[in-house]
Amino acid sequence: MSIDARNHEDAETFDGSDDGSDDDENKSPVQRWADDWIRNPEKAYAVMLVFLGGVLLTTSLFPLYWLFNVAMAPPGQTDIPIVPATIDLSAFVQVFVQVPFARFMFNSLFYAFTVTLFVLLIGSLAGYAFGRLEFRGKTPLLFSLLVLSFFPPATLFIPLFRAFNQQVPMLGLFTLPVELYGTPGAVITPLSAFTMPLAIFILTTFYGQIPDGLEDAARVEGTTRIGALFRVIMPLSAPGVATAGILTFITVYTEFFFSFLMTGNSAAEWAPVVDGVIAFQTQYTVRYDLQAAASLIAIVPVAILVVVAQDKIISGLTQGALKE
Amino acid sequence: MSRVKLTDVTKQYDDVTAVDNMNLDLKDGEFICLVGPSGCGKSTTLETIAGLTKPTSGEILIGDREVTNLPPKDRGIAMVFQNIALFPHMDVYDNISFGLRLRNFPQEEMDERVEEAARVVRMQGMLDRMPSEMSGGQRQRVAIARAIVRDPDVFLMDEPLANLDAKLRVNMRTELQRLHKQLETTIIYVTHNQAEAMTMSDRIAVLNKGELQQIAPPLVCYNQPANRFVAGFIGSPSMNFADATVGDSTLDANGYSISFDTVAIDGVGTGDAVEFGIRPEDIYLTENSAEAADPSRSFSVTTDVLEPMGDEIFVYLKPILGTGAGEADFEEREGLLMSVDPSSDISEEEDVEIVFDRAQLHLFDADTGDAISHGVVADADVEADSDGVQAD
Incomplete structure (x- = not known):
């Protein structure tokens, strides 16, 4: 019986034998199901959404679950059961005892924070110029930034490594005054350069949208242009600044190539968290359980950041797109 | 400060x-x-x-x-x-x-x-x-x-x-x-x-x-x-403007002429092209011409559209048709806007007689737009004889 027939005033006059129920009885359950979905497509969409979400969640969360499983297994066990036999969290403590894992994490967090700070500061100045000023060659300059960001960073590794480590003159012109290799500078400078273009693009879009009147008002009230940028334009572009900052932070924190190769292997030599995970592997032993535990711990800062700032990121990314 | x-x-x-x-x-x-x-x-x-x-x-x-x-x-x-x-x-x-x-x-x-x-x-x-x-x-x-x-x-x-x-x-x-x-x-x-x-x-x-x-x-x-x-x-509604030529003792616009004392005004001579302007409130119905400081002769015009504002009525006047002017000429010329007292008995499409207050007539150089004179001094004669329009 369809909803229409039941609610209709004339429904009573059919003496209970209406066509709808006859049809339903003649059809197989699958046919009825299909009919229902054709009439109410939103039901189909809901089911598809749940299904897709399930697939996505499984593929992204299962590896984490597997890491947890590995961390629960006793040392040396390679046959990992689908459900851990025992819950033994000692591996998570052991990680910090066996190697200075906290220092490794600090190193990576230090890189991420410093680069983010640099990028937001310099990117803001660039974003201000590109978003709010008119000057000759603005578009070509912005375009060349875009081209730079397409450049694979790995191609620049060898020249930078030689300049940082072997004191080879940069561009054949000057030698760096100090050896950067093994210091935070060797990681922070190249990574700042590589993450800068995206941040500049995001900030340019946002800073360009702040009405001129507000900047003028701030300048008349007593700020310089730079002062207006940091006191008025930046706070009003908070979603954009947050997006640029978080994307930079995550990129640098999870970066492997430069942070691994530009530093030594020990925590004291500013090695990143990757080295901390590798440190559980010696010439003769591999502590997979500790490596898994270390990996999980290393994820925590980024996970917290994303959970805390997710709505900022989403509003930041979509706002920029919608307001064009 | x-x-x-x-x-x-x-x-x-x-x-x-x-x-x-x-x-x-x-x-x-x-x-x-x-x-x-x-x-x-x-x-x-x-x-x-x-x-x-x-x-x-x-x-x-x-x-x-x-x-x-x-x-x-x-x-x-x-x-x-x-x-x-x-x-x-x-x-x-x-x-x-x-x-x-x-x-x-x-x-x-x-x-x-x-x-x-x-x-x-x-x-x-x-x-x-x-x-x-x-x-x-x-x-x-x-x-x-x-x-x-x-x-x-x-x-x-x-x-x-x-x-x-x-x-x-x-x-x-x-x-x-x-x-x-x-x-x-x-x-x-x-x-x-x-x-x-x-x-x-x-x-x-x-x-x-x-x-x-x-x-x-x-x-x-x-x-x-x-x-x-x-x-x-400055002024709302705006001043009326018209092109005119300076005659011997008259200001001749297309369709009407206003007598004034050329000698009394510096900077204009006979034959000069000028533009004159007059504000809506400086145009009077002839019956009220006593209110004008220095009324000109009167002209016959036809009212077009009325805009009653409460404290005054804005009257759009159809362009004054010169005796020798053709239809095309009529279309091209702009009408005048005058302001009258709300108690005035005036209706649309009505023939009325108006006067300009010559004391409030502004003369501008036709080329530069610079003001030559504010108010044109009247002749001694009262222009009662001429009724209506006067061709050039």
């Missing part, structure tokens, strides 16, 4: 001259309105005084200081913007105290000043509101409070009332005048609304195409406009 002086200020954008050789000398405590149509350079002039735009050439003095190259913050100015420009992320208190905080005022003095400024604009007790929670008029008042709290030498106002509704605008206009009386600070006020300019200012500076046309008290701009542009811009 300070005088403001602009000397030969020019601002060029690529090939557009926004402000052309502007010379202004504003007295201490004066309320000046910069008026003109959109794009006349009035906002640019204000921006150069504020320091938001650097003039291409010229010099700006505030008080006795040359400020041409100083940043806005060091000029001792405060500004109210057309779009109000309150900082949306700060509450009223923070908005008003923004400039004070930047200048590191002690907390108690800051509180005192903010309270006082809020009291002046009647916004006490709303200091913790956010701009998004307030109405347009309240925001504008906060913007004014933000301007007065620093006790600046000069106030700059860039169409501060343009975004308010009509009733609020009149209200705020009065408040601004009250404020000016109270603070006695020099105010430079930009508007394209000539009613605001007429009612508020001590002097009006009329701008067109980046050039200063006239700077004078409102009534002088109204009664003795320096040129055709000022005559047309």
Whole structure:
């Protein structure tokens, strides 16, 4: 019986034998199901959404679950059961005892924070110029930034490594005054350069949208242009600044190539968290359980950041797109 | 309180001259309105005084200081913007105290000043509101409070009332005048609304195409406009204009002629092409010609459309048809607009007799538009004999 027939005033006059129920009885359950979905497509969409979400969640969360499983297994066990036999969290403590894992994490967090700070500061100045000023060659300059960001960073590794480590003159012109290799500078400078273009693009879009009147008002009230940028334009572009900052932070924190190769292997030599995970592997032993535990711990800062700032990121990314 | 002086200020954008050789000398405590149509350079002039735009050439003095190259913050100015420009992320208190905080005022003095400024604009007790929670008029008042709290030498106002509704605008206009009386600070006020300019200012500076046309008290701009542009811009509805030629003792327009004493007026001679202008209220029905200071002869015209305003009626008159004029000529000529008393018994499509008040007739040079004379002196003869139009 369809909803229409039941609610209709004339429904009573059919003496209970209406066509709808006859049809339903003649059809197989699958046919009825299909009919229902054709009439109410939103039901189909809901089911598809749940299904897709399930697939996505499984593929992204299962590896984490597997890491947890590995961390629960006793040392040396390679046959990992689908459900851990025992819950033994000692591996998570052991990680910090066996190697200075906290220092490794600090190193990576230090890189991420410093680069983010640099990028937001310099990117803001660039974003201000590109978003709010008119000057000759603005578009070509912005375009060349875009081209730079397409450049694979790995191609620049060898020249930078030689300049940082072997004191080879940069561009054949000057030698760096100090050896950067093994210091935070060797990681922070190249990574700042590589993450800068995206941040500049995001900030340019946002800073360009702040009405001129507000900047003028701030300048008349007593700020310089730079002062207006940091006191008025930046706070009003908070979603954009947050997006640029978080994307930079995550990129640098999870970066492997430069942070691994530009530093030594020990925590004291500013090695990143990757080295901390590798440190559980010696010439003769591999502590997979500790490596898994270390990996999980290393994820925590980024996970917290994303959970805390997710709505900022989403509003930041979509706002920029919608307001064009 | 300070005088403001602009000397030969020019601002060029690529090939557009926004402000052309502007010379202004504003007295201490004066309320000046910069008026003109959109794009006349009035906002640019204000921006150069504020320091938001650097003039291409010229010099700006505030008080006795040359400020041409100083940043806005060091000029001792405060500004109210057309779009109000309150900082949306700060509450009223923070908005008003923004400039004070930047200048590191002690907390108690800051509180005192903010309270006082809020009291002046009647916004006490709303200091913790956010701009998004307030109405347009309240925001504008906060913007004014933000301007007065620093006790600046000069106030700059860039169409501060343009975004308010009509009733609020009149209200705020009065408040601004009250404020000016109270603070006695020099105010430079930009508007394209000539009613605001007429009612508020001590002097009006009329701008067109980046050039200063006239700077004078409102009534002088109204009664003795320096040129055709000022005559047309000041006054609502606008002055009527018509091309004319100077005869021996007459002013001959297409279709009518007004006698006047050529000798009495400098700068015109027989045969000169001029343009004359007359305001709607200086045209009278012949039966009321006694009200005119110096009535001309009367002309027959036909009324077209009436616009009753309550206190007066605007009457659009069909162009006066000259005896020798053809149909095409009739179409091309513009009709006159006159203002009559609401008690007048007048209807559309009615033939009426009108007179011009020759004392209020303005003559402009046809080429340059410069004013030649305000009021043409009458001949001794009364022109009672000639009825209607007179062909050239």
